Amino acid sequence: MAFRGDDVNLRDVAALAKVSLSTASKALNAKFDVSEQTRGRVIEAAETLGYRPNMLARSLTIRKSGTVGVIINDLERNFALPVLSGVEDALSDQNIFPLLCDARGDEVRERLLIRELLARKVDGLIFIGHQTDKRPSHGDSLGVPTVYAYAQSESETDYSVSIDNHQVGELATQHLIDTGRSQIAHISGEAPHSASRDRAAGFLSVLRSNNLKPATRPMFGDWSEGWGRAAVQSLLKRDVHFDAIFCASDQIARGVLDMLHHEKISVPDTVAVIGVDNWEVIAANSRPALTSIDLNFQRLGRKAVHQLSSDLVQDEGPGTVRIPGTLVIRDSTVVRS
């Protein structure tokens, strides 16, 4: 029933190959000096027995478990997923597995999970938040390399990887300008979020360097379609002149698109619309399909893993690395042939 070799250990291999336990170990670990002949015998024995080393025992001796604890703040949030996927991807390159757990936004639970994870001797810890604001640090008392992903640590002596929201705002705005727009409105998300503020700042800074003024002051609300619709109505009611709208999220943008359609304002001919997130189900399905900024969450996750071992490679030192966004052009900003 069992996997062939599930119950065979190194001792069995050594016996079959007629060598000592230690020689068998060395033969299989390549880095030790063993005659080619005996190495061959051991490897052959291992294969005929279907030997698979017990990583638990190995970990105990070499003091490395080949696992990393990944603590997500809210697994159910969709945003965490691509980050997790990037983490998994980068980890699997090193043959390391993530031990996954969900803190559910509960700091007490988070601390409990850390203890559990540490008891399981994880080689590192990655915290994945669900927004880009700063979060409390665990300080340097954890005893293993630690990285904060998406939500950055409030402490500059920690390693964090987050989004470059300022660049996101710049990129979106520049694209609008590059495609010939000059009266641009910005419908942002919740004002307290750094994602909102930084994207708005990027927006304003690019306008300034292009000698343009915003169509109106950046408007803050929330991240919903409803807010997108309401904001457009407000724009219209206030008689603001605009030929483009930079929305801080795809959901907002979809609401904007809806309302513009309802008002018979043609997109992109009369007004161009760009969103942020490149959330496929929204961006690709809206009419017209929505141009957006991809936040490269996968890459963010991968970078988090790399930062984990930043002691080993040439280190940039602690602090926050910001992943830039990428423009994904669809039909809401340019007329495609």
Add this chain to the structure above:
Amino acid sequence: MAFRGDDVNLRDVAALAKVSLSTASKALNAKFDVSEQTRGRVIEAAETLGYRPNMLARSLTIRKSGTVGVIINDLERNFALPVLSGVEDALSDQNIFPLLCDARGDEVRERLLIRELLARKVDGLIFIGHQTDKRPSHGDSLGVPTVYAYAQSESETDYSVSIDNHQVGELATQHLIDTGRSQIAHISGEAPHSASRDRAAGFLSVLRSNNLKPATRPMFGDWSEGWGRAAVQSLLKRDVHFDAIFCASDQIARGVLDMLHHEKISVPDTVAVIGVDNWEVIAANSRPALTSIDLNFQRLGRKAVHQLSSDLVQDEGPGTVRIPGTLVIRDSTVVRS
């Protein structure tokens, strides 16, 4: 720097409590007979030293790692997420952590991952697919309890947990009938998918038991908004009379809603629309908000974990457990006060 107790082991605790290593172990493990007095001393010693048992060593001896391998077929698919969340939730109740990995739809990679996971001595294996069709079985050669979630195993001697698509079709259709509709059309997804076929079957069976006929034969296409729009156009062009549409997914339903709106057909007054998935971002944001069937993925994930230890509790035996859907009423089927 290190966590207090990160480097203290049971030997240290025993020394401080002035007992033997074995007594210290027993005192901490509660289930052995130790005098209350010495137990107290040991526990106190453990606390003052901040002792944390090394689970790796513990696992090695008791032959249980407190981990379960979770192999996802495609981490990036959103659907897998709530299942994973349910798995994590149920596992964490037992203080077990999932070792997560992504097979990326590659069978060879999947087999490699299994070996890795087994080498790490996982106590069980859960495979999470991304659709409800059957998938190849790994047979009973894995040596640890195994459960297939969402995508069920083709072998009836395996444990699988999936969706009750037939019930989903029934539930949606019955709701439409209960709210006074009688000319119901069904816009389904891709014909080859069992999810499409079984939901359509449920649809037809409920109509039959209510002495109703479908407005037209179930229409198969894909799972997209575009298909939803196209299907409505076809309905209209063919002059089909209908007062309700059961859509096999929320995305399809959103396309349907769009087109009905465009054609100035009022929802829910003239036509009721119901979807499947209860995908918040779509269902809650559409206009009117979409009534849908929640597939209870969290519950599915939790059930998968329970099936893993089904040997222990009263066992229903292997085979496929089907999780029923739940009706979530919004505004697209009933006029709310």
Add this chain to the structure above:
DNA sequence: CTGAAAGCGCTTACAG
């Protein structure tokens, strides 16, 4: 190049 021995940190019969 090879092997005996100690050790990683725990648990659990087995004696006393």
Add this chain to the structure above:
DNA sequence: CTGAAAGCGCTTACAG
């Protein structure tokens, strides 16, 4: 109730 000993399955100085 307590402790000495063996063992879980590996790795790695240390001798030879």
